[in-house]
Amino acid sequence: MRTLSLKLLPVLTCLLFPAKAEAPKLIDGQIVLEAEQSSGGKILTYKSGSLLGVTLDRSCEVNFEKARDACIEWTPETPLPAGWWHGVVESNFKGGYVNRDISIKMMGGLNPSVFVASNYIYVEKGEDQRFEFWIHTTVPSEHIRIDPKGDLWRWNKTWPVSRITLTQASPTELAAKDAIAMELPVADDGEVALPFPLPIGNWFVGGYMRKPGEVEVEGSEGKVILLSLRLDRWRKPRVYSAPFYIRTPLERVTVKTQGLFSSVLLRHKAGRALKDINVEGELAVTVDPERSIIGTLELHGENLKGEAPSFPRVPFGKKNVVLTSWDDGKPSDLRCAQILVKHGYRPTFLLNGNSPALEFMDQLEALGAEIGSHAYSHTALGTLSPEQALEYCTSMRLLLENRLGHPVISFAYPNGYSPSQDEEGDYVLRAVRDAGYWVARTQLTREQTIEDVDEPLLMRSIGLWGSGNKMLNAAWPRFVETDAGVFYLKGHSWQIGKSDAQWEKFEKFVAQFANNPASWYPTNGEFALWLWARNTVALKVEKGDAHATTVKLERPWLHPWLAERCPLTLELPDGVTSVTWKGREIPVTDGRVDLSWVN
Ligand SMILES: [Zn+2]
Numbered sequence: 001m002r003t004l005s006l007k008l009l010p011v012l013t014c015l016l017f018p019a020k021a022e023a024p025k026l027i028d029g030q031i032v033l034e035a036e037q038s039s040g041g042k043i044l045t046y047k048s049g050s051l052l053g054v055t056l057d058r059s060c061e062v063n064f065e066k067a068r069d070a071c072i073e074w075t076p077e078t079p080l081p082a083g084w085w086h087g088v089v090e091s092n093f094k095g096g097y098v099n100r101d102i103s104i105k106m107m108g109g110l111n112p113s114v115f116v117a118s119n120y121i122y123v124e125k126g127e128d129q130r131f132e133f134w135i136h137t138t139v140p141s142e143h144i145r146i147d148p149k150g151d152l153w154r155w156n157k158t159w160p161v162s163r164i165t166l167t168q169a170s171p172t173e174l175a176a177k178d179a180i181a182m183e184l185p186v187a188d189d190g191e192v193a194l195p196f197p198l199p200i201g202n203w204f205v206g207g208y209m210r211k212p213g214e215v216e217v218e219g220s221e222g223k224v225i226l227l228s229l230r231l232d233r234w235r236k237p238r239v240y241s242a243p244f245y246i247r248t249p250l251e252r253v254t255v256k257t258q259g260l261f262s263s264v265l266l267r268h269k270a271g272r273a274l275k276d277i278n279v280e281g282e283l284a285v286t287v288d289p290e291r292s293i294i295g296t297l298e299l300h301g302e303n304l305k306g307e308a309p310s311f312p313r314v315p316f317g318k319k320n321v322v323l324t325s326w327d328d329g330k331p332s333d334l335r336c337a338q339i340l341v342k343h344g345y346r347p348t349f350l351l352n353g354n355s356p357a358l359e360f361m362d363q364l365e366a367l368g369a370e371i372g373s374h375a376y377s378h379t380a381l382g383t384l385s386p387e388q389a390l391e392y393c394t395s396m397r398l399l400l401e402n403r404l405g406h407p408v409i410s411f412a413y414p415n416g417y418s419p420s421q422d423e424e425g426d427y428v429l430r431a432v433r434d435a436g437y438w439v440a441r442t443q444l445t446r447e448q449t450i451e452d453v454d455e456p457l458l459m460r461s462i463g464l465w466g467s468g469n470k471m472l473n474a475a476w477p478r479f480v481e482t483d484a485g486v487f488y489l490k491g492h493s494w495q496i497g498k499s500d501a502q503w504e505k506f507e508k509f510v511a512q513f514a515n516n517p518a519s520w521y522p523t524n525g526e527f528a529l530w531l532w533a534r535n536t537v538a539l540k541v542e543k544g545d546a547h548a549t550t551v552k553l554e555r556p557w558l559h560p561w562l563a564e565r566c567p568l569t570l571e572l573p574d575g576v577t578s579v580t581w582k583g584r585e586i587p588v589t590d591g592r593v594d595l596s597w598v599n
Pocket of ligand 1: 328374378415
């Protein structure tokens with residue numbers, strides 16, 4: 001996304017206005033909050049002197065000493081009465097993309113807020129920037145505040161607000177295109193009185209919580225979605241919420257856990273018009289459970305007891321696994337791949353539908369890297385409808401398969417794994433599974449062993465190159481001592497930097513974990529194939545005596561391109577001295593054989 005860097009616009013000047021003495025007033029059910037009446041923020045004007053608006057300055061950073069006082073805030077002459085408000089945010093900035101990663105909050109009660117960016121609607125260049133929303137409050141609002149969301153400053157993203165108009169309103173219905181935030185009281189029996197059926201689409205429900213609990217929501221067709229709300233790992237009491245998608249108008253919200261909330265927050269995300277995706281073709285079939293593939297293994301030796309070989313935890317006689325994957329498909333992926341490969345890694349690169357790396361995927365593959373998907377667009381899947389989430393996962397796999405001519409099985413969640421519920425459960429994980437991926441990496445971190453990877457579609461890493469370097473360094477000595485440990489470094493090559501010195505720093509860092517003789521360095525897909533083979537390949541002793549054991553290996557049909565890459569290491573029973581596989585003698589190394597289904 002192109003963003004506006006206000007710092008670089010030469011026609012602007014910045015002025016810090018003292019807050020106007022005169023507070024905004026509610027007149028005839030309407031209050032107009034002018035830029036100059038705000039506290040905090042920075043007033044921007046064009047050189048001509050005309051107002052651009054008030055924008056957030058660095059004083060709104062979370063760690064700023066007086067963050068509470070410094071955010072842009074308006075204090076009406078008297079608190080605004082509870083009830084419905086229709087809001088319009090205007091900017092004198094003309095059109096095009098700007099980041100509006102901010103929320104507008106009515107301060108009082110649970111501070112219901114709407115997020116501007118997540119309700120983003122593209123404005124043509126030259127058009128006025130304008131954002132509309134609906135807010136319902138249960139207690140009077142003493143202030144109206146603009147709060148930054150996320151990492152606003154690093155990218156210079158901001159949006160000058162010239163005016164906010166709030167109008168008392170009594171809607172009788174709202175539409176799927178409306179950005180809505182509501183605070184509503186919860187009755188003693190847990191029921192929340194909704195004013196009217198609420199629009200379909202992506203919602204959040206939550207409230208101030210001291211304990212975990214459950215909330216049930218129901219659409220007009222009577223399908224119920226049960227939402228579990230948990231405290232964070234520090235069990236800190238604060239406002240928590242759970243996302244869901246409702247296909248029919250929302251008619252009922254019931255708090256199932258006694259005393260969970262006294263009032264509930266409901267936030268609706270307006271649907272953003274999505275680009276049409278036109279990727280033709282069919283996804284590759286990776287497995288066919290209807291077709292069995294059988295291979296025969298003959299074990300020869302002395303004093304054999306008719307035992308079958310077994311799968312070790314890690315193939316090729318290795319003790320543990322090192323994985324690395326890189327998101328977003330930027331031009332710097334190639335240099336990143338060259339360095340990683342030079343040090344013995346087998347990196348996986350995860351691309352979007354508009355990634356520059358689409359143009360040099362063949363070079364990445366030639367280096368031994370794997371190409372995977374980061375979804376068609378970088379939108380968090382949990383903010384899409386279940387159908388869109390599936391389409392974004394499927395289309396990107398198809399696009400890559402069309403160009404590469406072989407199956408694509410690895411994925412990384414854009415913006416991290418953000419589960420959201422529909423009436424059948426978490427539709428984000430379901431979309432990734434239904435699109436046919438075998439392994440998917442989240443933004444979650446943990447030190448783990450192979451057994452901890454119980455759901456390969458929710459893989460965790462140890463840390464992110466850059467911010468996670470300390471964590472990775474601390475984990476490495478523990479990892480080298482761990483049997484079947486999984487050391488996973490994730491990153492973005494665009495974060496490495498532009499200067500040679502930065503790349504040298506990167507190379508020095510990754511070299512620390514490279515070429516460990518006890519470690520296996522597969523791509524994500526090869527790792528997934530190994531997990532699959534260990535769980536799926538059946539080993540059956542057909543016949544045996546003291547000198548020979550015949551073992552049948554059976555698995556479902558696997559796409560030949562994958563079968564070629566599927567590790568198949570077996571540990572041999574005691575006494576085995578030689579092995580034939582599909583009629584040919586193969587080498588025995590340290591009591592194991594490394595088989596291949598293909599050749
Ligand atoms: Zn990404």
